[in-house]
Amino acid sequence: EAGAHCLPLPRFLQRLQAAVHYTVGCLCQEVEEDKDVRFSKQSVAAISEITFRQCEIFAKDLEMFARHAKRTTVNTEDVKLLARRSNSLLKYITQKSEELASSNMEQKEKKKKKSSAAKGERTPGEQEAAVTENEDSNMA
């Protein structure tokens, strides 16, 4: 950990860090406008560094939680478990995940309708009918 400062990071990590730094800068700017305060460049850099390191911890914990539930894919339950330490954070994350789940359901239903329609077109019996329909729609 101590040596990490001296050694230059590998290129791909540098790029990740730059991306994090950029986003942190944007978020800080939002806060600046909202709260009427100023962030020094160093503080923005420090926040981005902290975020970068925190991601390491998050990733490890999420991996551990998924493995604990005998899964290889991290899902929202793991993320909720990660946020359990802070009640307000847990509340916020649960709310967000519910929103996501409901919007996902909507999208899935749309896709189902679309895919079922597409499948209907591909069935050999109806193929000709579908083509003619398409032609009709093209005409109209």
Next chain:
Amino acid sequence: PLQVLQPKTVPKRLGPSQRKPREPQVPMSLIKEIFRHFVKMPVTRDAFKIVEKCSERYFKQLSNDLEAYSHHAGRKTVEVADLEVLMRRQGLVTDKMPLNVLIERYLPLEYRKLLIPIAVGGNKVIPYK
């Protein structure tokens, strides 16, 4: 210092009917002993009171967390794996510090025997899995 010399007021004993069923807890003497073993420094009585309160809270949090972790794995029974996840979260178990090392370091031999399989003569491993 003068206050210490004053006689202590002994709280009146409540009748058995009035006594509330107390929550089960780790004995104060044990907590004191463990804490004293680790601090190696005089500790005031008030500080011990706080330590007691903290340990009470610690167990509450612990049981909550273990419940969440076993539930997360689709179980209703808390297993060693849940405890290991918890201790990893607490930063006690890391890649450099496995659970078995902590067990060896902090638990007396009888308990260690129960938790860590030991190979004995006759091609046996204790405890059986």
